[in-house]
Amino acid sequence: MTEATRRERLRAETEREIRQAARALLVESGRDAVTLRAIARKLGITAPALYRYYDSHDALLRQLCDDICADMATALHTDLAAETSGQVGCKVRAVCHAFRRWALVHPQEFALVFASPRDPLGADQFGSVFLQLAGPLIASNQTADHAEEEVPAVLHEDLVRFQQVLRDAVAEHGVTLADEVLNLGKIYHVVQSWVRLYGHVALEVFGRFPFAVSNPEPMFDSMLDQMLTDIGFEEDSAVR
Amino acid sequence: MTEATRRERLRAETEREIRQAARALLVESGRDAVTLRAIARKLGITAPALYRYYDSHDALLRQLCDDICADMATALHTDLAAETSGQVGCKVRAVCHAFRRWALVHPQEFALVFASPRDPLGADQFGSVFLQLAGPLIASNQTADHAEEEVPAVLHEDLVRFQQVLRDAVAEHGVTLADEVLNLGKIYHVVQSWVRLYGHVALEVFGRFPFAVSNPEPMFDSMLDQMLTDIGFEEDSAVR
DNA sequence: GTTTTTGGTGAACGGTGTTTACAAGAGTTC
DNA sequence: GAACTCTTGTAAACACCGTTCACCAAAAAC
Incomplete structure (x- = not known):
């Protein structure tokens, strides 16, 4: 069933972590704290890497x-x-x-x-x-x-x-x-x-x-x- | 009646302009656009000058x-x-x-x-x-x-x-x-x-x-x- | 005329979204 | 296995943000 490539699995996992981090920031500190750099920090990556998953900060908020x-x-x-x-x-x-x-x-x-x-x-x-x-x-x-x-x-x-x-x-x-x-x-x-x-x-x-x-x-x-x-x-x- | 000093009148006028500019930014571009630097630009002054009128960005938003x-x-x-x-x-x-x-x-x-x-x-x-x-x-x-x-x-x-x-x-x-x-x-x-x-x-x-x-x-x-x-x-x- | 208060400046710090050029690894093809 | 492409990350840079600080000129107070 899981025809997912190794790469696809990793990507899905990262995306899940992004959403999770964004959610935690929103809950803990409000809308203005949901920042690309803060999310990236939580994942241990850099902010521009998030653009491989979302077109913009706005798109991430919509998600x-x-x-x-x-x-x-x-x-x-x-x-x-x-x-x-x-x-x-x-x-x-x-x-x-x-x-x-x-x-x-x-x-x-x-x-x-x-x-x-x-x-x-x-x-x-x-x-x-x-x-x-x-x-x-x-x-x-x-x-x-x-x-x-x-x-x-x-x-x-x-x-x-x-x-x-x-x-x-x-x-x-x-x-x-x-x-x-x-x-x-x-x-x-x-x-x-x-x-x-x-x-x-x-x-x-x-x-x-x-x-x-x-x-x-x-x-x-x-x-x-x-x-x-x-x-x-x-x-x-x-x-x- | 108007016991206002010249300085007090100027200050009141500037404060009026600040509120007006903040309001215009809110209406035109939303809450996130109400920024100290944008307000200062509208008045032709610099952002730190606004701290002579309001303690913080937050205080200005409350006003x-x-x-x-x-x-x-x-x-x-x-x-x-x-x-x-x-x-x-x-x-x-x-x-x-x-x-x-x-x-x-x-x-x-x-x-x-x-x-x-x-x-x-x-x-x-x-x-x-x-x-x-x-x-x-x-x-x-x-x-x-x-x-x-x-x-x-x-x-x-x-x-x-x-x-x-x-x-x-x-x-x-x-x-x-x-x-x-x-x-x-x-x-x-x-x-x-x-x-x-x-x-x-x-x-x-x-x-x-x-x-x-x-x-x-x-x-x-x-x-x-x-x-x-x-x-x-x-x-x-x-x-x- | 001297002193103090006021309202401004410019530089700086650390934060933000976003773009760009680039590198390293995974996957694919021959 | 070598060569190639695609994916996913990085670092640097740009322009913007709130905020603090040292400084300065003009107005007011004395």
Whole structure:
């Protein structure tokens, strides 16, 4: 299976070390410390050697973003798998808690991936991470029904496109969704939930609540309760 | 009145130019371009001269943050003053729209002030800007009543503290608030509204919606409708 | 008129991204 | 095995960065 040349193996190993060093620098000392020369020092090589692996400092940072997204995805999937109750609401709650926990433990990574003025194309891994997590959860929530009429007509076009993206994401897992499971009302609530989830987590990580919150977790829980109720999980959200 | 020495006037003028140059660099080329040498070049002086005005590059960036907060505050107050209808809901809507507009026009400033892993003390101008805007608006909303029982008990302590901060902020404008106008339920909704407002704006500025939103403004309006309904402004929120 | 304070300079140190020319080793070809 | 190419590293250099230091001229204070 491993048709890798000796050279290819060495190259892959070096590349792994580069990413690892870059990540360590980001975590320990922030974005500005992720410097080509610092990475090279950690590997015991010189800075220009890194140009054999990445076109520029910027390209290396982009790679770092993707690595972070991938690691975050595995962290969230792990926490989701640990939630063994069959109740969808509990699973959603578990993923949201996992996201908050990850962001608080990895503030530098969170800032880099979720709060940098975006690369023009913005084509990174975040979108697929979101879909892989949210897709199956939405798909398994057969019960809730949302009035499609509440959704403003101007949003229909965008939401229909997102609906199709979600459908494709779920289809890759071999599930086909009926229209009523994925109507526009529900899609809209998913987006609104993301706004609130992201809003709370970012405010907490960046310390931007308008007053000092001594213990933000209950506030997060309370927001989740409201969010799950709005999205149609109230039946099992009380149990936790 | 102007007891300023000739030297003091010159110094103030130079300091003004420094801030102006720093701001221009931030806007034109991002945070990393705000460099002491670049600022000095714009002023036609040398970099070490800037140390006569600021202790370090970091201190200058902090000053920049405060300037940004101040400018944002005047922008928001201006847009609020332009909303002449007496309806509180319309004023809240105007401020929220102003915040979104400001963030979209000033993405670099927004990122610097609202999405940087915080300085330990985080003692900057944002808090007072928030209070000066939100305080009077909340005070003038005498109608809505929120059940205090809905607020989780664990949050009471923090919310009571925020309540006092709000009361003090409004008191500086010569208004004293009755307890029923500023009960914990309303305070809680204010915080939740900030979560949603910030969440949407940050997601839009950073391009972090999980799919491409062709025209985010209607989505923002829709969120505002929901938000104003939740907070108790539904009666006049339909009119806009 | 002398002294002190202020706001500037230029040189220097160690740090950064990036380019270039060059060398040594691995892999390939004859 | 010799010759050749490709890969991966180096060292030197360039221009930029924050910061410190010694110095200096002009303004202010006395």
